[in-house]
Amino acid sequence: MQIFIDIDNPLPQFSQLVEQIKLAVQQQQIKPGDPLPSIRQLANDLGLNNKTVAKAYRLLERDSVIQAKGYRGSYIHPDAQKNCTVNLSEVVEDKLADVIGLLRNTGATDSEIRIAFTKVMNSNTKREN
Amino acid sequence: MSEAIFYLLFLSQIVLFSVYFPNKIYQRMRYVITHYPSENYPKLYPKPVGKYHRFHRRYQLANWLITAVGVITLCLSMAFNSGGEYIEPQILVWMFFMVQFVPVMLIEVSEFSQFKMMRTADKSSVRSATLSPRNLTHFIAVKWLYLTLFTALSAVFYGFYLEEFTIDIEGSAVYAAGIILLLNTFFSGLIYWHLYGKKLNPHQTETDRQKQISAAIKSLVFISISASVFLMVTLSIKEYQLDNLAPLAMTLYLQAIALFSLGNAIGSIKVDEINFDAYKE
Numbered sequence: 571m572q573i574f575i576d577i578d579n580p581l582p583q584f585s586q587l588v589e590q591i592k593l594a595v596q597q598q599q600i601k602p603g604d605p606l607p608s609i610r611q612l613a614n615d616l617g618l619n620n621k622t623v624a625k626a627y628r629l630l631e632r633d634s635v636i637q638a639k640g641y642r643g644s645y646i647h648p649d650a651q652k653n654c655t656v657n658l659s660e661v662v663e664d665k666l667a668d669v670i671g672l673l674r675n676t677g678a679t680d681s682e683i684r685i686a687f688t689k690v691m692n693s694n695t696k697r698e699n
Numbered sequence: 700m701s702e703a704i705f706y707l708l709f710l711s712q713i714v715l716f717s718v719y720f721p722n723k724i725y726q727r728m729r730y731v732i733t734h735y736p737s738e739n740y741p742k743l744y745p746k747p748v749g750k751y752h753r754f755h756r757r758y759q760l761a762n763w764l765i766t767a768v769g770v771i772t773l774c775l776s777m778a779f780n781s782g783g784e785y786i787e788p789q790i791l792v793w794m795f796f797m798v799q800f801v802p803v804m805l806i807e808v809s810e811f812s813q814f815k816m817m818r819t820a821d822k823s824s825v826r827s828a829t830l831s832p833r834n835l836t837h838f839i840a841v842k843w844l845y846l847t848l849f850t851a852l853s854a855v856f857y858g859f860y861l862e863e864f865t866i867d868i869e870g871s872a873v874y875a876a877g878i879i880l881l882l883n884t885f886f887s888g889l890i891y892w893h894l895y896g897k898k899l900n901p902h903q904t905e906t907d908r909q910k911q912i913s914a915a916i917k918s919l920v921f922i923s924i925s926a927s928v929f930l931m932v933t934l935s936i937k938e939y940q941l942d943n944l945a946p947l948a949m950t951l952y953l954q955a956i957a958l959f960s961l962g963n964a965i966g967s968i969k970v971d972e973i974n975f976d977a978y979k980e
Contacts, residue, residue, distance in 0.1 A: 571830045572905070578824035591830070600830060607832040614897045615828035643832060 571599045575616050583618055587626035592635060592654045595646060602651070606636060606644040633658060701943045706777060708950045709792060713769035715954055716799040720961040721762040724806070727970050728755050735975045742902050743978035745816035754809060761802045769795060788946035796953045803961070814899040821901045829905045833894050838913040843920050850927035851879050857931050861938050871937060875930050882926055886919045902977045907968075914967040921959035925952060 573590045575583055594600045606627075607615070613623040627644055630636040634653040636644050647653060673683050732751055737744040744751065772795060780786060835844070858872030859865075867873065893915045898908070929952040936945050 572827050573830055574825050574827045576825050594830065605832045607828070607830065608895065611833060611895045612828055612830075614895060616826045617897070618826075 584622050584626040588629050591630060595635060595650045595654050600646055602646050602648045604646045608643055705946050708947060709773055712950050712954055713766060716957045717762050717766040717769060723965050725759050730970055740975055740978040741980055745820045758802055765799055789949040792946055792950045818901050838916045839920055847920050847923050850924050851883055854879055854927040854930045858934055861934055871934055875934060883923055886923050890916055890919055904974045904977050907973055910968050914964050918960045918963045922956055925955040
């Protein structure tokens with residue numbers, strides 16, 4: 571099964587990878603338990619940075635589409651088919667849209683919302699660190 | 700008697716490495732350039748076609764010259780160096796092998812430069828990769844890997860056995876163990892590079908790439924096995940003072956290298972089976 575990356579595509583390369591692997595799972599071109607190439611192999615074959623492929627794998631792992639098995643590498647998750655349909659980015663966008671709508675109704679300006687969003691994000695990041 | 704066999708084997712080394720395989724390679728290069736011309740397969744020729752013709756002629760000429768030098772060396776050796784008065788026969792064989800290796804190195808270097816130009820000329824923004832992992836055992840049977848390990852360990856064990864398991868830093872056993880370790884570490888690095896390294900040829904299809912990886916890995920594994928066997932033979936020759944067999948062992952070993960590298964590559968990658976459509980516009 572081949573995957574393709576278009577370096578001129580405005581969609582980030584890691585997102586293209588995530589989408590294509592999810593699509594391959596949905597179309598059953600790769601099945602639960604199938605092994606995936608190592609990060610280095612895929613990065614070298616596609617001429618990408620290792621970090622880009624690692625980021626794609628991390629996101630797929632977070633979404634339980636793949637699972638890392640230590641030195642044995644990464645495999646397609648047993649529930650990958652089901653988990654592929656959940657798009658966390660869409661969920662985040664939907665929730666944010668609801669919150670922004672609510673704040674606008676209270677009279678907050680877009681600029682105030684943006685500043686508050688950045689402030690909350692930054693303070694959360696500092697706390698996590 | 701062993702001298703006559705040596706001359707025959709030396710002649711066979713000249714023919715095999717400077718006539719037979721170079722001829723096969725030359726025919727292959729000519730076949731590609733005539734059956735897959737630059738008008739229809741422009742991606743195959745990042746340089747002007749004239750340069751390829753010139754390179755083919757030079758490659759052929761270099762091999763003719765080396766063959767002539769080899770035959771003259773053989774005749775001179777038969778006439779004046781029968782007892783190894785001027786040069787040890789195994790050193791002569793080794794030195795000549797190094798000369799025979801020059802055209803092969805030229806091809807390797809020109810191939811790297813060709814791929815680099817192909818990558819520079821490649822304006823496509825789309826890149827592809829297979830979603831299957833490449834593992835060593837996909838390309839070579841496990842029994843060969845076990846045999847490589849077995850022969851390497853046997854060579855080391857045999858070296859120490861001949862020296863009654865004493866560790867002498869300047870002894871043959873430590874030397875043999877060092878050679879085996881260095882060679883196999885280097886080969887392991889090369890195998891890793893073939894498996895997971897950057898794709899040099901941007902247009903090569905995955906099937907062709909897998910065939911090429913398989914041929915390269917098999918060559919390296921077979922050469923490693925031959926090297927271990929050769930080391931055991933060399934240790935025996937030294938131990939049992941069979942010095943007159945040393946040149947025979949050397950030329951046989953070098954011919955094994957030629958067979959396992961060039962012979963294996965030519966035999967396992969058939970030019971008709973390469974997908975040249977990938978090089979069309």
